[in-house]
Amino acid sequence: MNSSKRNTLIALLVATFLTAIDTTVMSTATSTIVRDLGGSELISWVFSIYLLTTAVTTPIYGKLADLFGRKPVFLFGTSLFLLGSVLCGLSGSMTQLLVFRGLQGLGAGAVQPITLTIIGDIFTKEERAKLMGLFSVIWGVAGLVGPLVGGFFVDFVSWHWIFYINLPVGLVSILLVSRFFHEQIAKKKVYIDYGGAILFSLSIGLFLYTLLASGEGNVSMSGGSYLLLAFSILLFVLFLGLEAKVREPMLPLPLFKNRMIAFAQVVSFLQAVVLIGSSAYMPIWIQNVLGHSAMFAGFAMLPTSIGWPIAASLSGRMLLKTGYRRVTVIGMTLLIVAALGLVMLTPQSPFWIIPILQTFLGAGFGFVSTALTIAVQSSVGWQQRGIATGSLQFVRTMGQTVGVALLGAWLNLYLPASQAEGLMGIFKWMMLTTAVGLVLSFFLPSQAEEVQPNQG
Structure with a gap:
């Protein structure tokens, strides 16, 4: 493995650890955050809003990476994640925290899939087969140390630092990818499926929001909830119809x-x-x-x-x-x-x-x-x-x-x-x-x- 590949791999491992540890580090800090900011009725949304924005944007980032290359999409997503992290640390209310957690999720939607895509680009199948174990180790380590890190900052520093600590880690990943990952993108006219991206985001966003807002599985859903679900399905049907017609679909059905x-x-x-x-x-x-x-x-x-x-x-x-x-x-x-x-x-x-x-x-x-x-x-x-x-x-x-x-x-x-x-x-x-x-x-x-x- 040459030095360029090795340094790119290190950057991708760092980025993976950054997003992997985010949820686990939150688990031990949430109760303290709620006591400080108030809004205990919104506690589940600290996790849910992040999940929602990550899910909606993941395939969109994947398509953009195919159109414009992996590097700019990865750098944009990681930068957005870091911006959301800093703003989360500066939050003065639960409402602000939820907005900025959503911003974090918008960035995280790019980091993990583009990381795996870059691995698929620069390594052979045989090399990928070995490296996937290494990436799984990163997730395992994040699951083990995340709660400990969160508990340490809450007990000895401040809960704000569970977000600030993302900044130096993320910057290392950005610098390494900027310096060592190179790709050649053929210049051609790009057609962006704006309509498909909008319909997809609305349909999946409404669907997930309805599930999450109904208490993560509360069976007593209101009539409004069923209406939102029906509307989300209608939007998704429209999305599929559009994807079958456009020149460069966001989600190629074939x-x-x-x-x-x-x-x-x-x-x-x-x-x-x-x-x-x-x-x-x-x-x-x-x-x-x-x-x-x-x-x-x-x-x-x-x-x-x-x-x-x-x-x-x-x-x-x-x-x-x-x-x-x-x-x-x-x-x-x-x-x-x-x-x-x-x-x-x-x-x-x-x-x-x-x-x-x-x-x-x-x-x-x-x-x-x-x-x-x-x-x-x-x-x-x-x-x-x-x-x-x-x-x-x-x-x-x-x-x-x-x-x-x-x-x-x-x-x-x-x-x-x-x-x-x-x-x-x-x-x-x-x-x-x-x-x-x-x-x-x-x-x-x-x-x-x-x-x-x-x-x-």
Whole structure:
């Protein structure tokens, strides 16, 4: 690996850590922020507004990267994220914080997908297979140290610094990419699908807002909520109709005629539902049903962050020999083993079972996410790699958002009578989702039709 590639890789790892740690570092600081700024009724939106703006912009940034190149889009997104971070630290009210968290999300929508797209551009499939494990380690480390960093700043400095610390880290990434990442973009007339971008943003934004605003799954949605959902679906239908006609669509529909991409998107969506189900509701089981502390629940969840990068590293090596389908099936099999274990849990089950199940979950996620990311990137050329990667990230975010809404709705059916029964029902839905994902993974092609990277 030459020095230019190495320094670009370092920059991308730094950028990945920057966005990966953002949510985890917030988890231990939120209560302090609310006490300082007030607005406790808005606490869930500290996370939700970031998720919403990130989800809506991810595929748009992917398409822009295909039109104008990866470098300017990455630098713009990272700069916007840093601006939002500084403004979050300067916030004097909860309303201001929410606005600036949304601005952070607008930047974050570019960082992760463009990072993966650049990796797909400058490294071969064999190199990517090895590097995906390294990026998974970054996410695992962020999950481990994020709460500790957040707790340190809250206890010994100030909650404002959980945002300010992003500035030096992000600037390092910007400087390294500016200096060492080079790409040649052929000069040509660019057609921008403004109408498609607007319709997409409105439809997905309304859809996610309605789910999030209804209490992350409150079943008692109002008539207005159903009207917003119907309107968002109408806008999305109009978006699809427009994309079939425009010269340079924001989301090229023929992309999804590719069997690898189509099935990878669906399996990724289902995997994301299971991911949010385990990360959101397992801690509730540990604390509210088993009666352990929040810190104890955090330690019980750690094996997920350990199993994921280990499996991602193994996945990268295995898919070169066995193909994408087999590696994905292995991952989904590990997930369904874990899901079966969750279904068998009762309030009387021994606690040591949970870390074992979390290890299986982490390993399953590591195998599946790595194989599908590389498969999708290998199925397209340079001109579509940005939107292909961006759409995959978007589908994963949608899976988590829809998952937390639907699973939360199920839990609310049992509150306040029997939270344990509601959680056991959630584990059953997770098992069913995993089973469907396992069946669909058998329809993945073993190998992508490899497209050699070429720019412009």
